[in-house]
Each structure stands twice: as structure tokens, then as C-alpha cells.
Amino acid sequence: MITITHNGTDITDKVSLDGFEINDERNSTRDTLNFTVEKQPSGFTPVLNAEIIVTKDSVRIFGGSIISMQTAIEAAPTVIYSVDCVDYTHQMDRKLVIERFLDQTVEDIITTLVASYAPTYTVANVAAARVISRISFNRLTLSECFDKLAKLSNYSWYVDYNKDIHFFERNEEPAPFNLSDTSNNFVFSSLRIKSDLSQLRNIIQVQGGDQPTTSRTTLAAGDGAKTEFPTNFKFSSTPTVTVNGVSKTVGTEYIDTTGFDCYWSFQEKYVRFDPTAIPPVPTGPATTNIAMTGTPLVPLVAVVPDNESVVTYGEFEHSVIEKSLQSQDETITRGLAELEAYAAAITDASFDTYTPGLKSGQLITIDSTLHGVTADYVIQSVRFRPFPNGSAIDGVWSVTLASTASMTLVEALRSLLKKEELEADEMEVLLAFYRYADSGNGDDTVDDASYTTRPYYLANGAGVVSAGTPFICNFAKLEA
Known part of the structure; x- marks a missing residue:
């Protein structure tokens, strides 16, 4: 039995189930609900921002609010309302967060944020003990804060239909059931599994x-006129330079301009000699007389x-x-x-089920001998379409899946991420803005007005003229 409430009032009989659809996309993406209401004169009218709750056999399958509506008239006097709803994430994002945290766990940060900025929400399903060294939130919504934390910790999150925050390790929240050839928990003929080699990389x-490697020396020969010689490497630090075995002072090109025998350029990989220290032609049997020695950087x-x-x-x-x-x-x-x-074929899948409980981001296993597949998949989206009340079945959930191999490399790189210090701080001043309401009023009267003739001059409180220069009043110069 499907039940729909509008600000706590049952409106199930007012909602047309034609076009009724709940869409649950991947994790932090907001879930949506779309439905229509055919309003007769003096009938029910949906209200923007009203809380909408949909239950199936008293279990919530959607919770959120109306975010937009559109009216149309096909046959007067009936007005058709097309109603769009979003889940509780929208209401959670009404306030902007201005906070900074040092050396706290993700779980503690989320608990503090929710208590301060969304106190009607709960954190019963937040499980993230990883410590963040430093992080700041500068005028961000709670969703943006959670996105930032999820990116740092390689976690996923969403708000469920009871206003509880779920924050969990990516691809680690199990689905309430798995699929097999004999599980009888999905429409058997609906299962589709696609294999794809287009992204194969082995x-x-x-x-x-x-990274710096062992020291290297680049040799060159002077000719008495040439001033610039290639080092062939990007040295990690200032190289040593000798000419005919005699050490030369080395400055940094574009930073040091005078006072050195030669100047080293890191990016352009050369040493340029000052006009006063141009290397001569090698003497005797020597073919080179310039040695540039440093520690090269190699990838x-x-x-x-x-x-x-x-x-x-x-x-x-x-x-x-x-x-x-x-x-x-x-x-x-x-x-x-x-x-x-x-390194293997990527497989995606989809199926229909009459069994509720699936949520995007959950991990589900398909073990099918008939399809030749035993693999884990991540639920990408869940779409619910109800059948008319009174039907033997309440409705159907259409589910799309992606194999764990086809997911973003963020999941696959977890071992690298765990080595890094978790830190995100823009090093900027957190600005909080406050509104104040203030007002005032006053009045004044003149009982006995007196007048003088021009010109007008500035005078002190005793009436003594302080200057003989006429003053300007209302942008007009007053004089005789």
C-alpha cells in the first residue's frame, strides 16, 4: 500500500500515479520525486516547500519537500499541477557553514556541523574515524562540506528519507539482498549484463x-666568446661550475643579476657566464674546460x-x-x-525488482551461472514507479549497476590515499556576516523664524563670523 502525505495530511487519493516516479541517483546527488495532482474547484492545492513523505506499508520510500510546480489546464475547470520534489538534502542546505577544524575525526566534524547547522537531522549512520589534520569551510552548504570531507577520505554520503546522514567508506555499504539464479528477489527476465572491452588496459x-638521482657532470668547451652552455639536466639545486679546474661563483638566473661569475637557469637548463668571466678556448690536449656538476631531477x-x-x-x-x-x-x-x-572486461548490469530497500552506492553481488557472472556491482541508480493502489504488487524498482572495476579510480587508489596526510585548508580568513535591525526617528520645530539678507558667512556658536568667504549651501554659492 502506497501512502503520500503533504505536510502530514494524507493526499494519496489526490495524486495521480500516472507519471509518479522516484529517482535515486548516486549517493550525494539529490533524490527526486515527480507526480501530478488534478485539482477540481475547491479541491486540494499543493504548496511550495511542503514536506512530502511517501511510504510503502508504513516504510518510507521518499522524504523531502516540493521545490517547484507547474500548472496546466486541459479541460476547464480542472487544473493539473506537475509537482517536483527533492529529498531532505535541500532543506539541510539552507544555512552556510563557516567553520575550521584541526586534528578531528571526520565523524566528529560531521556531528558538530549537523548539530550547529541542521539540528533536526541525525548522524546515526556516520562511521568515519579518519583524522583530518586541518580543514576549513568558508560559506559552504552542508552538502558541499560533506562532499569535501568525502573527497579527502574517499567516502560516500547521502541523506536518507528519515533525515539521517549516512557517511561510509566508498563501495562498502552492502545492499539488503544479492541476486542469484534462484534468489527470487528480482524480475528474472529483466536482468541484463553488458560486457565491454573498449576501456581495456593491461x-x-x-x-x-x-626525483633527484646521482650526481652528474656536463662538460663543455669555451671559445672565448660564447657565454651560454646547456646543462642537459634540471638540477635539483645550484650546480658547481669550474673552468680549467677553477671554481666559479654561481648565481640564479633572473633572481641574481650581478656579483657572480655565471648564472644558472633551472627551467631552461643552462649556465650563462657574465661578460667579465667568459670561458676561454681549452689549452693543450684538453677538448673541454667547463664542468657543470649537480644532482639531476629525473621522472x-x-x-x-x-x-x-x-x-x-x-x-x-x-x-x-x-x-x-x-x-x-x-x-x-x-x-x-x-x-x-x-585489465579485464568491464561489465554493467540492470534489473527490475518488486523488493524495496536498494539505495544508490550500495554494493550488491550477482552470482549467476546462467549469465556466467559472479561479481560485485555498485548500485548507480534506483527508480520507483508505483502500480495503482489495490494492485497485487505496489510497484517496481528499476536498478542500474556498474561493476566495481568500472568505477572511478578514486576507489582503486585507496591504498595511495591512506598514505597521505588528510588536510584541506584554503588559508583564508573565514568571514561571518551578521544582520542587525535598527531604526530611529526625530523631529524639530521653529517657533519664531527670523531671516537675514545675503551674503551669508560662516560664524561660530556665538554668532561671530569666522571668515569673510561666502559659503556654499546645497551646491549653490550664496553671495550678495
């Missing part, structure tokens, strides 16, 4: 950040193959450049993460 070439590089995938499908190479990687181990781990996501 040899990953990863280039990380630049971290790793080639990571998946041999089993290569044997099955052949070689499919892919290149990744990620300058944030700071060690060889991290570079290899990055390649392994890419293989985890793309």
Missing part, C-alpha cells in the same frame, strides 16, 4: 614526479603489466602521468590500481 606506463617511471590479461586479450598499453607520485613504490601502486580497474 600494460600501464606510469610517470610520476621528479619516476614504472611499466606495470597484467600478464594474465595480456595472454587472454593481447597487449593494450596505456600511459599515466601523475606528478604527485613521490616514490617508486607509489608509482608501481598507481599502475596496479589502473590494472585493477581496467
Whole structure:
């Protein structure tokens, strides 16, 4: 039995189930409800911002508020209201957050934010013990705050239909049921599983950040006129320079302008000699007389193959450049993460079910011998369409899934993320604005007005003229 209330009043018999639809998209995306009301004269009229709750057998399957309406008249006097609703996330975002937190767990931060900015909401399903070193929220909605925390901690979140916040490790919240050939909890003929090799990658070439290596020396020969010599490397620090074995003073190009024998450019990889210190032609049997020695920066590089995938499908190479990687181990781990996501065929799925309880972001397992699949999937969306009240079945949920391998690499890179210090701070002043209401009034009267003739001059309180220059009144100069 489907029941719909509008600000606590049952309006089930006022709502047309044709076009009635609940859409639950991935996690923090707001869920929506769409329905129509055919209003007769003196009949029910929906109200913007009204709370809408939909229950099935007393269990909530939607909770939120009306955010927009559109009217149409097909046959007078009936007015058709097309009503759009969003879940409780919309009401939660009414206030802007201005806060900074130091060395607190994600769970404690969310608890504090909800208590301060959305006290009618609860945090019973927030489970995140990871510590954030520093984070600030500068005029953000609660949704934006949760998004920021989720990005830092690799978690997901949503607001359920009872106004409770769920904040959980990505792809770790299990669905209330799984699917098999004999589970009898989905429309058997509706299950569709798609396999796709278009994103196959089984040899990953990863280039990380630049790291210093062993010291190198670049040799060059002077000719008595040339002033600029390439170093061939980006040295990690100022190199040493000798000419005919004699050390030269080295400044930094564009920063130091005078006082040095030569100047080193990191980006352009050269040493330029001052006109007063131009290297001469090598003497004797020597072919070079300039030595530029430093520690070069070289990129971290790793080639990571998946041999089993290569044997099955052949070689499919892919290149990744990620300058944030700071060690060889991290570079290899990055390649392994890419293989985890793309070294096998990607499978997506969809099905219909009459069983409620599925929510986007939940992890569900399909174990089907007939389809030849045993895999975990992440629920991407859930759409509910009711059947007329009195039907043997209340309605159907249409569910779309994505294999865990086809999800964003944020999930696959969890091992890298856990090594990083969790910190996000814009280092800016948090500005809070407050409104004050104030007013005042006054009046004045003149009992006996007296007048003088021009010109008018400035005078002090005793009436003594302080200057002989006429003054300006209302932008007009007053004089005789």
C-alpha cells in the first residue's frame, strides 16, 4: 500500500500515479520525486516547500519537500499541477557553514556541523574515524562540506528519507539482498549484463614526479666568446661550475643579476657566464674546460603489466602521468590500481525488482551461472514507479549497476590515499556576516523664524563670523 502525505495530511487519493516516479541517483546527488495532482474547484492545492513523505506499508520510500510546480489546464475547470520534489538534502542546505577544524575525526566534524547547522537531522549512520589534520569551510552548504570531507577520505554520503546522514567508506555499504539464479528477489527476465572491452588496459606506463638521482657532470668547451652552455639536466639545486679546474661563483638566473661569475637557469637548463668571466678556448690536449656538476631531477617511471590479461586479450598499453607520485613504490601502486580497474572486461548490469530497500552506492553481488557472472556491482541508480493502489504488487524498482572495476579510480587508489596526510585548508580568513535591525526617528520645530539678507558667512556658536568667504549651501554659492 502506497501512502503520500503533504505536510502530514494524507493526499494519496489526490495524486495521480500516472507519471509518479522516484529517482535515486548516486549517493550525494539529490533524490527526486515527480507526480501530478488534478485539482477540481475547491479541491486540494499543493504548496511550495511542503514536506512530502511517501511510504510503502508504513516504510518510507521518499522524504523531502516540493521545490517547484507547474500548472496546466486541459479541460476547464480542472487544473493539473506537475509537482517536483527533492529529498531532505535541500532543506539541510539552507544555512552556510563557516567553520575550521584541526586534528578531528571526520565523524566528529560531521556531528558538530549537523548539530550547529541542521539540528533536526541525525548522524546515526556516520562511521568515519579518519583524522583530518586541518580543514576549513568558508560559506559552504552542508552538502558541499560533506562532499569535501568525502573527497579527502574517499567516502560516500547521502541523506536518507528519515533525515539521517549516512557517511561510509566508498563501495562498502552492502545492499539488503544479492541476486542469484534462484534468489527470487528480482524480475528474472529483466536482468541484463553488458560486457565491454573498449576501456581495456593491461600494460600501464606510469610517470610520476621528479626525483633527484646521482650526481652528474656536463662538460663543455669555451671559445672565448660564447657565454651560454646547456646543462642537459634540471638540477635539483645550484650546480658547481669550474673552468680549467677553477671554481666559479654561481648565481640564479633572473633572481641574481650581478656579483657572480655565471648564472644558472633551472627551467631552461643552462649556465650563462657574465661578460667579465667568459670561458676561454681549452689549452693543450684538453677538448673541454667547463664542468657543470649537480644532482639531476629525473621522472619516476614504472611499466606495470597484467600478464594474465595480456595472454587472454593481447597487449593494450596505456600511459599515466601523475606528478604527485613521490616514490617508486607509489608509482608501481598507481599502475596496479589502473590494472585493477581496467585489465579485464568491464561489465554493467540492470534489473527490475518488486523488493524495496536498494539505495544508490550500495554494493550488491550477482552470482549467476546462467549469465556466467559472479561479481560485485555498485548500485548507480534506483527508480520507483508505483502500480495503482489495490494492485497485487505496489510497484517496481528499476536498478542500474556498474561493476566495481568500472568505477572511478578514486576507489582503486585507496591504498595511495591512506598514505597521505588528510588536510584541506584554503588559508583564508573565514568571514561571518551578521544582520542587525535598527531604526530611529526625530523631529524639530521653529517657533519664531527670523531671516537675514545675503551674503551669508560662516560664524561660530556665538554668532561671530569666522571668515569673510561666502559659503556654499546645497551646491549653490550664496553671495550678495
